[in-house]
Amino acid sequence: MSAHLMQLKCLWLEVEFYRTGRTPFDLFGHGLYEWLNDPTRPRYYHLTKHLKKRKPMLNELANEIYKNAVDKGFYENGAATNVGERMALIHSEVSEALEADRKKKYAGNEVAMLVNQISNPKEFEQRFRETVKDTHEDELADVIIRALDHAAFKGIDIDAHVRAKMRFNSMREYKHGKAY
Secondary structure, eight states: OOHHHHHHHHHHHHHHHHHHOOOHHHHHOHHHHHHHTOTTSOOSSOGGGGTTOOSOHHHHHHHHHHHHHHHTTTTGGGTTOOHHHHHHHHHHHHHHHHHHHHTTOOOOHHHHHHHHTOOSHHHHHHHHHHHTTTSHHHHHHHHHHHHHHHHHHHTOOHHHHHHHHHHHHHTSOGGGGSOO
């Protein structure tokens, strides 16, 4: 087997682990597990560093956000399924974040952490509205929530795509060859 083919198999196993949480042992048995963890074998990544990681976080958040949107009626009767409309809503949240910045409306990380510690739902809602609602951070959270909701709706493995894009961007030239 060529070194390139072995590297591709290792990469596939890593992707499979991130996607399903199944280890090489689960997939192929002990012999391959030993081979994968052999430090002399050619590879892009050493798989053992990933074996104890928890499942990807963005996909979990996306599924939780999507479930909440469904529960709150945002997908009734085909609503919110138009991709153009969904992208426009993400854009509107970006515009709201810009407006909050222009008005210098910031909550600060400490405030969000303190508000999140309030166990009483009524008190939490009141404090959130008073200190966090419509701030720059709140609107950025809305951007992420809408994007992750869309990813879950479309069945996109957003963890894999974000990791792939980050890896690609790390290999690009300074400012990606542009002025800004």
